[in-house]
Amino acid sequence: MEVSLEIIGQKLKERQNILILTHQNPDGDTLGSGMALYYALKQMGKRACVLCSDPFPQKFGYLFTKYQQEEIHPDLVVSVDVADTKLLGKVSGCYADQIEICIDHHISNRIEAPMRYIDAKAAATCEIIYQLIQVLGETITKEIANCLYTGIITDTGCFKFSNTTPRTHQITAALMELQCDFESINRKLFDTKTRGQIEVERTVLDSMEFYQENRIALVVVPQKLVQETKIDSADLDGIASIPRQIEGVEVGITLKERPEGGYKASVRTCLYADASAICGKLGGGGHVRAAGCAINRPLEEAKQLILDAAVQALAQ
Template sequence: MRIDVSQAARRLAAHDNILILAHAHPDGDTLGSAFALCRMLRALGKKANAACGDTIPPAYNFMLQGLEEEHFEAEYVVAVDTADIKLLGHDMRETYAGKVDLCIDHHGSNTLFAAETLLMEKSASTAEIIALLFVETGVAIDSAAADCLYTGLSTDTGCFRYANTTAASHRLAADLIEAGARTEQLNKVFFETKTKTYAALEKLAIEGMKLFFDGRFAAITITREMMRKSGSNEGEYDRISTLPLQIEGVVIGATLREMSDGSFKVSVRTAPSIDAAKFCSRMGGGGHPGAAGCRLEGPADRALDELKGYVAAELA
């Protein structure tokens, strides 16, 4: 059942020993939301922990500072930024299936798997919903919580660049700055730093980028050899897929990544004039209007040639 902010605040106020779950492959929004909520609940005098089925990437370690794990048996379980029970990851999903009391989320695709769900699809980040809970419960956002919420807000909006950014996103950022969020430091970590392995992969990717059809189509091929050589990983690969469409004049940008079975996972990004989901559906894939994907058979040359055939038809 869907509930609103004040009902969610009342549920939290009515319980103690609260366990908060972040989704697997954790990002800034799920972690920022989980740790800010944990801080809010402790400020309300409750026992609370935040947990994640996967290891927390080092860039987010600051969120754990001064937040030692408490020992209790969970009486109330809250999932944050989690659209589906599956997204909690293998172990968590088995442990908590049917046992999540409240889910706080902003994904339109939320399956309402929890007993109650606070779902606000128009929020750019779950952090924005957690901030409303601070207001509702009367807990002041301290600088540590402000850092968590700013991380969630800024990473999910691409530092206020993406179309999901609203007036409310900016107003929350203003409040968080006044609450002491270390925005300069956080922006540096999340938006101005390339890991050595990412930088190495990006270098190989840019070296191999090819343009076709008068520069309207740009493609990058990432082989397993390139991943090995750069030492890069799955998590860093997403950022590579944004590169082809960044070139002026490109309307279809594609990144073809070699999988262990020799096939290629294709990420397609398009300018507003082209529907990426529709385009990819012709190749058996799907996605969103601006970003979609599909699978093509290898080897690399064959996959690219096949893709170029579809692009030619699209641009004709």
């Protein structure tokens, strides 16, 4: 059921051991949301834990400087930035049936929880968490500000994507007032690449394919390349934005081979095609400009399936 942030705040105050679930292949928004909520709950004297099925990526290490991993027996389970229980992955997935509070900004959210707060106008779940912490009456410390800034800056692509609103900037301004480390975070997340990232980009660029009179660009990231370069899976996210940098390309598709087989498709669109509709056809979802889906097929079939969906979206 859809509820207000006041009701969610009340529930958080009532319970003592709170488990926060983030999505697999964690990004800045799910981790920023989870950690910001964690720090606020610790201030309230709660026991809390942030769970992710994948290891926390190194580049987001600064979010966890004051995190203390503790075993808890949760009496409340909250999911943040998770659009579907399928996206929880193996570890967090064990708690899928126990989610009482679901906080998210994906319009495609499919989680059935007794308390849902879905704001598709929020550029990042971190925008919602910012409001929630205010409802809780908790201080937004520098640590919390850094977490919230991280989610906002990654989900808006440095305020470049169409999801950016005046509210996004108002919240960010407030975080800057609170001395968030915006300069070093920006440098770490956007102006620094590992050697492995550059190696992957070099190979991937060589294999780029074009379709539909160059309106669709597609790249494939084989698992072998990921292993050879020892690249962190979070560092692969940047690859998805490369195809749509090309003039005239409306749909950029990245097919990442998964260790367990099959492919993870990341779709980015420029001006008019709906990325979430493309991925929705294959059981995935996301946002208008950025979406994803899993395709459990060999490469040529996976390619054909996602290309067919993209061609349909271009025709609309």
